[in-house]
Amino acid sequence: MTKVQITVNGEATAADVEPRLLLAHYLRDTVGLKATNIGCDTTSCGACTVLLDGESVKSCTLLAVQADAQEVTTMEGLSADGEHLHPVAAAFRAEHGLQCGFCTPGMVMATVSLLKENPTPTEREIREGLEGNLCRCTGYHNIVRSVIAASGQDPDTVQGLNGHAETAPSGGVEVAPGFSTGSDS
């Protein structure tokens, strides 16, 4: 057993851990923060992405002891609560950048890191920047929009330039074919 002291989301944590304990399991099982998910065993999916001293890392590839005396931020550390979402999280909600939500904590953390490196990315830069984060539900279309929106750019413009997308603009109340919004409906 080895003693580790890791600051997680601004709070000091400490434990005696097996040297082989993965940081992902430390966060989930020792600290009890369950947002960080584990989706693979080959460093492929990015569901476990967290920030280590501000840099995004896959917490399934790092031992807890390697994070000793450092600071980790998980998705729980971004937003005070559901009512007060971090701008990146809020953009994922507005653009429907999540469905089942399993990739989401990692995707949000990877986005925070990506935007820190590149505050106004193009669609191609976003797609390549998130290559290590897999999502099975969204087809990435709305994840890309979420990142564009979080960067303060207009998703329709940026996506239209790079990806030929012509999806209806989001945000406003808009009526789909077949339903009226009149009070007689």
Next chain:
Amino acid sequence: MSIMGTRVVRTEDPQFLSRGATYTDDLIDERLTGALHLTLVRSPLAHARITAIDVEEARKAPGVAAVITGADIDLPAALLFPGADKNMVRSWLAADKVRFVGEPVVAVLTEEAYQGQDAADLVEIDYDPLPAVIDLRAAATDEVLLFEDAGTNTSNGMGLDDAFDENFFDGCDVVVTKEIVNQRVAAASLETRAASAVWGGDGRLTLWCSTQAAQGAKAEVAGWLGVEADLVHVITPDVGGGFGAKIGADPEFAVVAWLAKHTGRPVRWNETRSENMTGMVQGRAQLQTFTIGGTKDGKVLAYRLDVLQDAGAYPRLGAVLPMFTRMMAPGVYDIPKVESRARILVTNTTSIAAYRGAGRPEATAAIERAMDMFALEIGMDAAEVRRRNLIQPDQFPFTTKGGAPYDSGEYEKALDMVLEASGYTGLRAEQKRRREAGEVVQLGIGVSVFVEITGGGAFSEDASVQVHPDGTVTVLTGTSPHGQGHATAWAMLANEHLGIPIDKITVKHGDTDLIPRGSGTMGSRSLQTGGVAVYKAAGELVELAKQRAADLLEANVDDLEVVEGRVGVKGTDKGVTLAELAGKEELKVDSVFDSGAPTFPFGAHVAVVELDTESGKAVVDKIITVDDAGPVLNPLLCEGQRHGGIAQGISQALLEEVVYDEDGNPLTATFADYGFPSAAELPSFTLLDMATPTHLNPLGVKGIGEAGTIGATPAVQSAVVDAVSHLGVRHIDMPASPLRVWEAIEAARSEGGAPIDTARSTS
């Protein structure tokens, strides 16, 4: 004011984006305190006899509470699909024989999760290898049998009794026949499978599991354990994707439950990705032979489809998929003669079950390849041949020669919309230019027109709506969302009648004590059954509230209206809120909606690929789709469903394939090896809107969940072939990897550019 048809953001998301969802492995529940962790030792061989199992060393390892083999489990082996040969049963832990890589053999229970693998490594199992049956044609010879008692590898058949009609293609100017592969793919939900179980002092089992259908899972697990269904309580936490692979229960769930009973302690199980890639059911896996015949001016007269379906080692839902493939065989076309048959075979591979589309993408892939090859043969544009054969709007309702009762459709309009939006004529001109210039990067344009069946499994669904005295609302549904956003969508439907804001409406699902009846979420059924049931229940609740309010307000029911959660007398300020009524007497309605029939959504896709003829690499540049599922309740959610399906469709066409070597070793059993698409490999998508209602439910809605895989897959495959058809290539099997494309070009070139078929180059 109604919010139906508007882009309402999800009520689920604040939790999902702050603290995260709670999946089965995230559960913190006091009933699970002190739970043992299950690690399964799985077969490394595809087909072998087990000659010895030695667990003594493992039992002595630190933290081990129990090591269990098949001989210890006192449950009879189970037939996992009722229609299969009754000898094709699966043991809970293999005792005599293993039939696929990944089959569970020994269960190790430890105090700590990390101790499980240590102990598992000490388990010694001796195997006597047997020849593996991987290829479907080899399986059909019955030379090597998976189940000796069955005497055959055929699990079941459809239409096998009658021989094909020799004169079926009489009168056709042109007849084209081709064998194509609809390859095996992994559902690869990002959450793997997981289950936790505990038995209470009352003799009841509580089982938390990752499923798309809690009520179905409950019935299956109770049956497998041989206990009364009432003794099983299934609870569905958040589910990290399913795509058909999590319909009902998996055999491992029964093992978890049995172990909890056996040890008298709670048991938790969460598989690794590598286990998931062999242990969880996979999809597609058909070998199809189509024959299409018609006239030189483009009228298709006859179509035949012959299917070999891989069921994997133990038949599951895969054994029924060809039923949908056969039913949907003629697709959107009015073909005078259609015949089909299917043989379902066991092989030494992971079991096949539903995967997004489940039998219908396979049907569409076959007919769309057939239309393309027929078009090439008669020298007609692919879009034009389709147009000449489409079922016309005035023909609905239309029962096809496949036996499908199509409810409504406007196929030609959908085709016209995608052709126009894609700039089809311009694309063809650009393609001609590149061909004439002999450019390295060629343009491929693929067109698909499709129809599918949604809500095809179970037509009825339950819902309950209750208004509480504090003004909040609880909706209970038998559907089982795992990303689809029912909490938001069903709240919108209840809001439509009640006028209570959606943030005061809680939607509950997946708890079998709370909701005993339900069919779950699969086959794109949820909105057209469960959603309509919620809408109907909320409407009935309003009627009930009006009756009660009429007495209270001394008014005529006809003079009452419900606005923003309040029953008021029209034209006056007299009224009573639903919450006040609920305070006087429980205000709750249980309802059932039964559509009595499935619906048939449809659409058209155009895919444009850039294909490098030197490397063989094809990249999707654009995909333009119409996916008409009737009126749209929430465009944000509907588009999300379309996006996800389109991505999976593109990915099946270009990237994904579960591959086995000839000994049955899986070569794609991790995310490092499997062709799971990343954002960098996909384009953004262009979605066009069209809404043709069905008469089968009061909202006119159809299902949208699977449209993308059904329409996009053939469009992209077709685009790849189209990019090199001028070189003589007529077909390339999926996934159209650079190697496979390159080989097809080379083969065509060595034939001097003459039209040839390219068979599959890898097994």
